[in-house]
Amino acid sequence: MNILVEIQKMYSSFSDKEKLIGDFILQQKENINNISITDLGAQTNTSPSTITRFCKKIGCQSFVDMKIRINRIKSDSNEQSEVSVFSDMYNYYSEVITRTKELIHKEDIYEFIYQLKNAKKIYIYGVGSSGISAQEMMHRLLRMGFNVQSVTDSHMMIITSSIVGSEDLVVGISTSGKTKIILKSLSLCKKNNAKIVSITGFENTDMTKLSHLNLLVYNTAFVDKERFINSQFSIMYLLDLISTVLLQDKDIRNTLKRTIDAITNI
Structure with a gap:
């Protein structure tokens, strides 16, 4: 490692x-x-x-x-020696991808996909920047035919968590694993026996302890916390990977094509 x-x-x-x-x-x-x-x-x-x-x-x-x-x-590493904004940015993204790749386990990806396919309804929780990732994930899954909803409002998150059931899947996104409203909501989901998957940057947090499956990504703050750079990049890499694996399924691929055609023909 x-x-x-x-x-x-x-x-x-x-x-x-x-x-x-x-x-x-x-x-x-x-x-x-x-x-x-x-x-x-x-x-x-x-x-x-x-x-x-x-x-x-x-x-x-x-x-x-x-x-x-x-x-x-x-x-x-193959980091370029040139000191410039362009090479710095390339090195930043390269490092985040490399570190995230080392944290991701193939078995966990396939287990997550199994949970997605077998859930009655999927809820994706995220606030702030993680809320943007939650919405992106929702849009992709929706276009593939999943019954999915992203929840980024704290009040709606609590309401949703109080009514989920054992056939539902809840995905919590928090790179820190410490977002209070996410923790409170996932705790309610667990009481209602919903399946919980966390996407986070740390093991052994309150968030991962609430979850049935944990997908780890590299915390971009460890690369550079001084500059205003996309904190969700490692999660987007994970989402691209999940989407690519999902589209190996012919039925899901056909559903995506239908939704693309429907949008194109508006």
């Missing part, structure tokens, strides 16, 4: 001090080769002993071993 992906997967289980170390490594990995354990402690307001424990927690033998693994990732 890529050590940077491993840090994200374990992030929610870190202590506050360990999260400071994780944030520094994920956001400033280019500088990790030139920093000592003492300097890292000073920049993260932690101690060398805390850093050593952090390294062992993520599967490294020592701080030096962690640096070697990070540098190996850097040397294996």
Whole structure:
């Protein structure tokens, strides 16, 4: 497992001090080769002993071993050396796709598709930027013939969650896994025995504990949180993958063609 992906997967289980170390490594990995354990402690307001424990927690033998693994990732990448807005953006998207690809498991994708096909009705929850992803997912599934609705209003989310049943599927989207209204709504859905799938950037959160299936994507904040860049890109990559697999089904593909033809002939 890529050590940077491993840090994200374990992030929610870190202590506050360990999260400071994780944030520094994920956001400033280019500088990790030139920093000592003492300097890292000073920049993260932690101690060398805390850093050593952090390294062992993520599967490294020592701080030096962690640096070697990070540098190996850097040397294996095809990042362009040109420093410009254009190459920076290319590198950003390339890294998000690469990290998300490492988090996605084929078996989980097929299980999700099975749940989609067998649900009486599908509800997709998301607020803010995740609400845009929820709407996009709804539009795609609707055009493929699924009985689906996106819910992005907090009041409607609570109302919907109170009436879902055991034959319904609820998809919650939150890269942080901490969105309060999503957590409250999914908790209600679970009480009503609805199937729950989460799309998020972290394992072992309250959101993943409520879900029957978790689809992990790379949290783009770990790549660059300073610039205003699409926080939903990794989710869009996952959605494209799900859509492509769904369209391998001849009946779904024919339904999509009918909806495209209907729109074209308006």
